[in-house]
Amino acid sequence: MEMLDKAQPDLSLDELRFLVTLFETQSLTQAASSRGLSMGAASRRLSALREAFQDELFVRSGLQMLPTARMRAMLPKVLNLLSLSQSLFSSDAFDLANTRRTVRILGVDNAVMTILREAIGRFAKDAPNATIEIRAIDSQMFELLRTGRADIAIYPLKTVPKDFHVVELYHSRRGILVRKGHPLIDLYNKKGFISAEDLHPYRKVEMNHAGAPDFGPAVDPPQEVGISMPYFLAVPYALMETDFTYIAPVLTLLNFLRDDRYELRMLPAPQQMSAFTPSVVWHKGTHSDPFLQWVRGVIVGSARAEARRLGVVEEPEI
Structure with a gap:
């Protein structure tokens, strides 16, 4: 004693x-x-x-x-x-070292590449017997979290139902991905910016996560869709032989640009569709669960650290 x-x-x-x-x-x-x-x-x-x-x-x-x-x-x-x-x-x-729990995360495939990459390593080291299960975002996101069939969602949402918690990871921006030699590159070099009107003549690659909450800003005039698919990682193959454009978070596009197999270029997105703020969302029923508190802390800390390291964080205006 x-x-x-x-x-x-x-x-x-x-x-x-x-x-x-x-x-x-x-x-x-x-x-x-x-x-x-x-x-x-x-x-x-x-x-x-x-x-x-x-x-x-x-x-x-x-x-x-x-x-x-x-x-x-x-x-x-x-x-x-x-x-x-x-x-x-x-x-x-x-008991972090010995727990065999499974944390069930809802997200899209580029969340693994950008937001969860460093967190997965920390998770494997500190909770070596636990398991991560990642499922696609769909229209049942809030219901899955509410009923305990999922623990955490990673998605760019600012507004959630009253029985949910949300933490913004960081403030960043979107860019435009195009093939090398795309006409928009010369236009950007002349004007210094790309407008929504400049995008209008070119069809786009669109993500079609069925039923997922819509977070994209409205663009006027709208672009026609050239190809619609649910896989971020297939985007470069849709761009290399076409004049299609693809707008996505800069952190996602940087991963494509680092791969020498793709001859792609990134341009700044029009101002009205540039802002991007990914968030972690969970239901109040799991708010005080110690294991999930630790998991959320690891995700938030790791995602913010990588975004700062890659220089994609923008402080919001006050």
């Missing part, structure tokens, strides 16, 4: 939950809202936690609060403590 005799900070479970929420969202504003705190109360809570742990825990980078090495190392222990407290009332326990 010697450990109990040592003076230790008196921390509540709610304070630990606040740390986990801040780790997930990397936003003091979103963490405060999620925990039902005012901004002042959230700032005071973070200050008290910093003093208790003798560490900054989170450092500001632009509009984000990035976890320190100490906070990243602490997270599994914090989640374990929260799980142990829940085990007083439940038989479920959080």
Whole structure:
């Protein structure tokens, strides 16, 4: 019982939950809202936690609060403590190294290539016995999350039903992918920009994720469809021998440009269709699940780190 005799900070479970929420969202504003705190109360809570742990825990980078090495190392222990407290009332326990749970993620195929790539490596290292199951987005997205048949969705949504949570990963932009020698390249070199009217003469490659929520901006005048398909990774083959265009997040297009097999070029998308903000979405029923809290934190942190590393993050105007 010697450990109990040592003076230790008196921390509540709610304070630990606040740390986990801040780790997930990397936003003091979103963490405060999620925990039902005012901004002042959230700032005071973070200050008290910093003093208790003798560490900054989170450092500001632009509009984000990035976890320190100490906070990243602490997270599994914090989640374990929260799980142990829940085990007083439940038989479920959080054991990251030994859990054999399956996390079910809804997304499109380029989410694996861009948003989940680094997270998968972290997942395999820290939860070596757990499994990731990725399913395609469709019209049942919210129902699958609501009924527990899926755990997390990755999709560019800002508005969700009231019983859901959403965290924006980062603010970025879209680009236009075309073949080498496409007429739009010369036009861009002359004008310095591409307008929706400039795109109109050329047909487009369109993704047809059946029933998925529509997030694309309306374009006037609209482009006709040259080919419609559900596979992002097949796009280069549709462009190399045609004058088709394809508009997608810059991070996705950069992966195509790095492949020497494709002679493709990227141009900036028209301003009205340029903004792109991917998000992580989950139902309130899984909000306090320690394992899924850890998974969401890994996805958010890894996706933001890679986007910053590749220089595709744009700070929103305030």
